[in-house]
Amino acid sequence: MPPRASRQTRNGTSAAKQRxxxxxxxxxxTANEASTRKRPASPSLSQPKATKKSKALPRARNTTVAPxxxxxxxxxxxxxxxxxxxxxxxxxxxxxxxxxxKDENRTEPCYSDExxxxxxxxxxxxxxxxxxxxxxxxxxxxxGRTICHSGSAHQNNEDNSNTEPGEIDTDGDHDxxxxxxxxxxxxxxxxxxxxxxxxxxxxNTLEASESSRDTSPTTSVALPSAAxxxxxxxxxxxxxxxxxxxxxxxxxxxxxxxxxxPVYTLIKAGxxxxxxxxxxxxxxxxxxxxxxxxxxxxxxxxxDLNLTAISTCLKTDTIFFEQIGRIFxxxxxxxxxxxxxxxSLKVEIFYGLDGTPAEIRKTVKDxxxxxDYIFPKNQNGSIERMKxxxxxxxxxxxxxxxxxxxxxxxxxxxxxxxxSSILSGPAVxxxxxxxxxxxxxxxxxxxxxxxxxxxxxxxxxxNADTYEDVxxxxxxxxxxxxxxxxxxxxxLMADLFKEVS
Numbered sequence: 001m002p003p004r005a006s007r008q009t010r011n012g013t014s015a016a017k018q019r020x021x022x023x024x025x026x027x028x029x030t031a032n033e034a035s036t037r038k039r040p041a042s043p044s045l046s047q048p049k050a051t052k053k054s055k056a057l058p059r060a061r062n063t064t065v066a067p068x069x070x071x072x073x074x075x076x077x078x079x080x081x082x083x084x085x086x087x088x089x090x091x092x093x094x095x096x097x098x099x100x101x102k103d104e105n106r107t108e109p110c111y112s113d114e115x116x117x118x119x120x121x122x123x124x125x126x127x128x129x130x131x132x133x134x135x136x137x138x139x140x141x142x143x144g145r146t147i148c149h150s151g152s153a154h155q156n157n158e159d160n161s162n163t164e165p166g167e168i169d170t171d172g173d174h175d176x177x178x179x180x181x182x183x184x185x186x187x188x189x190x191x192x193x194x195x196x197x198x199x200x201x202x203x204n205t206l207e208a209s210e211s212s213r214d215t216s217p218t219t220s221v222a223l224p225s226a227a228x229x230x231x232x233x234x235x236x237x238x239x240x241x242x243x244x245x246x247x248x249x250x251x252x253x254x255x256x257x258x259x260x261x262p263v264y265t266l267i268k269a270g271x272x273x274x275x276x277x278x279x280x281x282x283x284x285x286x287x288x289x290x291x292x293x294x295x296x297x298x299x300x301x302x303x304d305l306n307l308t309a310i311s312t313c314l315k316t317d318t319i320f321f322e323q324i325g326r327i328f329x330x331x332x333x334x335x336x337x338x339x340x341x342x343x344s345l346k347v348e349i350f351y352g353l354d355g356t357p358a359e360i361r362k363t364v365k366d367x368x369x370x371x372d373y374i375f376p377k378n379q380n381g382s383i384e385r386m387k388x389x390x391x392x393x394x395x396x397x398x399x400x401x402x403x404x405x406x407x408x409x410x411x412x413x414x415x416x417x418x419x420s421s422i423l424s425g426p427a428v429x430x431x432x433x434x435x436x437x438x439x440x441x442x443x444x445x446x447x448x449x450x451x452x453x454x455x456x457x458x459x460x461x462x463n464a465d466t467y468e469d470v471x472x473x474x475x476x477x478x479x480x481x482x483x484x485x486x487x488x489x490x491x492l493m494a495d496l497f498k499e500v501s
Contacts, residue, residue: 234319241309244320253330254323262307267324269301274328278335279402279410280417282475283436284468285332294325333464339444340462342401343393347448348457350393357455364452373449374442374474388477389438389496397441398433399500411501418497421482422490432493433500439474446470 235243244263247254256267274297277285285293295314298321302311314321347353351367353360367373375383376391384390403411411418418431447462447470482489 238313238317239309241307242313244323246319246323253327256327262305262310265305266298266302266307266310267327269305270297270324270328271331273297273301274332275335275410276414276417278332279414279436280434281436283332283336283440284464284471290329291325294328295321297328298324336440336464337462339397339401339440340447343397343441343444343448344451344459346393346396347445347452350391350396351449353452359455360452361455364449368446368449368453373445389442389492393445394438394441395496395499397445398437398496401441402437403500420490421486421493427487427490427494430490430494431497431501432490433496435475435478435493438493438496439471439478442474443467443471 234246241262243260245255245258245260254267256264259267298314299311302308302314314324351363351373353363355363372383374389374391374394375385376387378384401410418434420428420430420432422428422430444462447460447467450460451457478489481492
């Protein structure tokens with residue numbers, strides 16, 4: 001019997017056999033059914049790819065803000081709550097006593113320096129110091145002090161009084177922190193294209209030649225810029241010798257390179273003095289007297305440079321004074337904040353932050369709460385509390401930031417201002433590491449450790465309001481040693497200078 005012919009459909013296709021539906025066709029196709037499928041767990045933690053119709057979620061920005069340090073920070077040197085404080089200096093009048101220690105037979109730390117041959121720190125009881133660092137809080141009064149004080153061990157306080165105008169260093173900072181000036185902004189491609197599309201007004205001198213068929217290149221004259229128009233207003237009532245270029249539109253700082261020669265010379269000489277005071281006097285000048293400090297500095301520098309017109313202008317033109325003062329504040333702030341760039345690269349190695357998150361979190365907490373990050377350890381792993389600020393992390397950071405040629409040679413440029421706190425005897429010729437340099441690096445190390453406080457690295461903000469109390473704590477600790485045991489302070493700073501130089 002011949003095979004039965006297959007039945008033909010209207011479009012001519014064969015429908016002899018009906019294949020069973022495949023597994024793919026049997027799978028649910030609706031959204032509700034598809035959502036009930038159980039997919040195998042993927043080892044990857046990345047999010048699934050978005051479909052064409054869905055929009056990708058924006059990446060979250062890291063906006064981690066440094067936690068409040070008021071409750072969790074213990075400054076380096078902290079005094080007792082029970083002793084009276086000298087309002088003039090902010091230091092207790094009597095011997096510091098550790099509160100909470102009720103042992104009457106405990107030997108109090110002896111800070112007397114009756115024997116001038118004693119240049120060690122043996123008089124500072126390490127147990128009392130550790131308890132003080134861990135439990136007490138800082139007492140320091142806000143006074144009307146100014147950083148333009150006399151009697152500094154490291155700073156030449158003659159203030160260029162015997163220097164000829166031509167001998168004043170007006171370019172002392174070299175390329176120091178120039179990236180913080182608003183003087184040479186880098187424009188994007190879009191900004192350059194927008195600038196190229198700005199219309200230009202043709203000069204009137206071309207009107208006579210427009211009728212001719214001259215094929216020579218056409219010149220054009222642009223309208224005065226907003227900065228030039230503003231400059232005409234601020235300089236209207238002053239002689240040419242006192243003219244300056246104000247900030248451009250949308251900028252806060254004066255363009256330093258665009259200033260006339262007299263103003264440029266004055267600002268560069270002032271920057272050199274501000275940086276020197278930040279290195280040798282205080283990295284955190286008193287905010288209550290900072291305006292008087294800037295005014296005194298500018299007036300003295302203008303007089304030394306024989307800039308009479310600018311000196312007269314500064315006494316009455318408050319806008320001009322504020323513009324220059326803003327440049328000084330930016331340089332001083334940048335000098336402080338850039339120290340953390342050095343310490344952040346080293347803290348993980350020098351403090352062994354390579355364990356589990358829980359181990360790192362505990363290590364950082366112990367270092368910060370006790371202040372042990374300034375003390376080195378011996379071969380047995382015990383902390384040597386008689387060697388404050390001798391930790392290898394501090395020595396390496398001070399050397400790289402202040403004494404390395406890669407930073408522009410801060411220490412080499414101001415080398416003539418290094419001195420000794422001892423005014424007589426053989427020690428007068430031994431140079432010391434300035435107190436602000438040591439305190440600033442120690443503060444930056446504290447900030448770098450805070451980045452690891454959660455067990456993971458998270459960059460926190462490093463600003464004056466957050467870490468000034470840490471700086472003041474280290475400053476008070478060192479000033480207490482200098483006042484009670486001057487030779488011990490000198491030996492500490494002189495040894496550090498030899499290590500880093």
